[in-house]
Amino acid sequence: MTRPPDSETSAADESTAVAVADSLREWLLASLAASEAGGDQRQARAEELIDRGVREEQVRRTRGGQTVLDAATERAVRIRLRQDLSPLGPMTGVLTSRQWSDVEVNGAVHMICTERAGGRRHRFASPFRGDGEAFEWAAVQAAAQGRRFDEANPSVRVRLPGGTRLHAIAHVTGRVHLSCRLSSPSLTTLDALRAAGMLGPDVAAVLTATARMRDPCGLIISGATAAGKTTLLRAVLNAHPDPIVLDRIVTVEDEAELFLDENRFVNLVAFEAREPNLDGRGAYPMERFLTADLRRLTPDRVALGELKPDGGVMPLLLALGQGVARGVATTIHAPSAADVVTRIRTYAAFDPGSRRVADSVVLDTVAATVDLVVQVARIGSRRVVTSLLEVAGRSERGLLAGQLWRWNPNAGRATRTSVEASDRLGAKLAAAGLDPNILARERTSPVPAGRGQQRSPAGR
Template structure:
């Protein structure tokens, strides 16, 4: 940023610190302050400087423009001249530069404060939700070498539908009646996949297929689900403060959701002891539930469930008994190149004192889907008519 621009931003900042300037007045206040900063500017330059000043004071600074690019899902800062974005084709480097490592750290600290969190040497990591819905994760020295590392995840305002995923090639046309039927017939569905494979996108599309007269309670660590459904109640976990108090975990939120007259309970991601609460809910009359879990293949889901169940004090046999009764289907998503698609449909069954996955159908994203021996019975039970 030029010295003139720095001077204008400083002038704007002083104006906005005056009493009586609330969030609703900020945009116009920035514009008036830029115009009154004592610089002769054309309308185009004034507009550009107003946007820059607003981003530096209220937004994500030099990252704000990246967050507003259509299709961008993640903005990643590894250092002053090491900035990357992801817009569905894998990460790509961009030409955004910070003055130095201190500038990266200053932005991380300000964004954390905007999300109501603290970030400093005593609390060197933070997870927060910014006012516009963007999810922030940041780490500062001494835990990282570059002063600060920032990861921003954009909250999707566009909610995908199952029809859109079929048209976009993420779900085979032949599978659409079955996938829709899993929702309409109130199957308990577990969506599995690796990082960045589109688990949340698929989950939101499934929720868009839920009948509009049903109440959906969504439990998430950080809000990402914005499904196209008129009756969604979002519950978000809270981290402990710097004194170690005030935490509200996903397991507590699942228990709270059970008391909120839900037609469906949705867990954004199983990653800890809350797996016990979800499996118990699905086994006690709360059908039609949905959740996601990290797993590299559908066949790895049993091991992941057992590992998470162990965190809740559950034995391998207990996890198997609960999961077999609770889970009706596993939908596994993959990412190959820039494409994300549903690659496997499966179900689970007992295998001694553990679990095993039974394939129903597979797809490589290119050729026609392949069906397994379990396909006919599975379709008969679950496919939409």
């Protein structure tokens, strides 16, 4: 197995670079600690010490009759020493690369990296020399966030510097396993997603209109893990028409992923759930925030990172139904758009905030607050929108829903169906500036959700 490709070190003698870096590491850390430098001065002092250490190594090799380090190996030594000084340590290179979307480390055995662009997986050598080193790295990352990772707490989730989400587990598994989901810094707009082939111009226009609506609007983005739900949600929020957004936008997440630009969203409230500290105190879950705080923040729009069984489904929907905010956008794990309503009903039944709300109330609330369900999926190496379904109202048999866009394998994207949007949705979108021709189709009556819908590839 090899290490992840690096243009600066690909020609280096890796074993020599590792040995030299190991021999200099303890001296470097001790010398830097003794200097008591901080901030930019610490970084400058570190570079001075690295230069000095490498020069002295070259002198030692020359005097001892050994082969001096070539340029590539010398660069590799410097990179390894810089990584030792980084908060991410030996994971610095792979976690700061824009090439990967996911990185999975299995102790000291191997590391699996998933391409951000193509979705292909590659196997590399683990950056850790033993399971103990991998465990210690995760424990340090957890401690930096006030969390504990040890035998009594064998699983931990934290956000690393740069926005990467880390899940670590040990003791209850055969070895230490690290799962890292890297942030996606470039795909932040609908135009960028359109250019990447995730959606066509018509679907992009509809989603742009939802971001411009002044009328109440509810949007749910559904799909499997790593299908691009949060990426699409972020892009929809960024489609707000104002260059400086004064609307009160409230984002509610278990783990922060949306990272809206606070220089643009100047009235942003970004809530991230807090788990118990080392003493088991201080927890502040999403359900509590949605129940106790959301209404008092007088939001214009709410973005919930993910609907979960324990994530305050009914407090959110009821708050929106009572006019707390003009709009809501959220994500949910579901195999198809037609299955979303079933998931919400199931989640509400397990939701501690629902207090045994009748199923009919759940359906009435969804019908009143949700307008569109967007399904995303991985097809081949692409993340794509496969379906756009309207929740058009309520009937005795359940919710009325019409699939407005459906995956078309010949076109390589979701295309318009013969189902016409309801007058309610059409009026909202038109008021937000959507070209009526995008929705104009031969009228077909909506059908109960989950019936008569052709499944997209994600639901097969």
